[in-house]
């Protein structure tokens with residue numbers, strides 16, 4: 001490779017990755033479709049054999065009365081919050097300042113629904129009970145994102161969740177779970193999806209994060225919420241005539257990976273410990289509480305990128321294709337452990353981390 005090889009190109013060319021489930025290519029769908037009878041009828045506008053039984057299965061899995069499949073979590077969650085706000089007659093909703101709704105949805109919650117989000121805590125902490133009890137005005141709904149992705153997938157304690165749930169019920173505040181990565185946190189809490197969901201009035205789960213499908217989301221709750229959310233889904237153009245590529249792949253990968261989360265979690269803890277043995281590296285959280293964590297490196301971009309590229313070339317293991325900037329001037333990247341990690345030979349992992357330790361040590365000694 002040339003001196004101009006970018007981190008992303010070098011990463012793409014590596015044979016092994018320690019993050020994800022493998023390439024997001026068309027094979028993700030082909031693998032599913034190869035097993036399906038081609039004569040099977042498609043769903044039609046939210047009805048049919050390829051969608052409704054799956055919705056019922058997910059409702060049961062989440063311990064809720066009903067569930068509806070959405071093409072995206074963005075649509076599902078804005079709709080859930082809108083319904084809770086209309087029901088209570090207040091526009092206030094509360095969530096973390098780094099919630100997906102706040103930073104990745106182009107203000108849909110304000111622009112489309114006229115809601116008024118209240119940011120519950122500062123960027124680096126998870127939402128705690130006091131962040132809710134100290135609010136001057138009761139919001140219609142509090143959204144908790146578990147795990148809190150933008151801060152490395154941190155979690156409040158289970159006791160805190162129980163306290164928040166009890167407080168919200170007492171105060172007539174609906175509690176919504178942004179459970180995009182709900183399955184990924186169950187091994188840490190040692191709870192079932194239904195047990196966690198029981199603390200919430202509405203729950204969203206994504207099918208393309210740890211589950212690794214193509215796209216799609218489920219929203220679960222009581223029958224009234226779900227029947228209202230179907231109306232809103234239609235209003236949003238979310239009732240595609242056919243959603244079967246999404247529902248079939250969601251179901252397939254849900255079955256394939258729902259019981260793998262404890263393994264990913266253990267692997268994430270091991271990987272994080274390898275990173276934490278390197279000088280100038282700290283993972284957030286220090287010990288992961290799911291399959292994900294962030295790696296913070298106290299180094300300059302023009303020093304770290306060539307180090308990583310060298311490691312990729314020497315070992316064929318890609319650690320990341322992207323380095324973000326943190327507010328405190330360090331660099332960071334995200335690790336999400338999935339199926340890909342099991343394919344990396346142990347000797348390759350050891351070699352990559354040995355090189356990373358040595359190269360960072362040299363950088364540290366030189367003081368660059």
Ligand SMILES: Cc1ncc(COP(=O)(O)O)c(C=O)c1O
Nearest residue numbers: 072073074075100145149178180
């Ligand atoms: C925590 C969280 N919530 C919601 C979403 C939205 O999901 P979708 O991409 O299906 O709209 C995402 C997507 O990355 C997410 O990470």
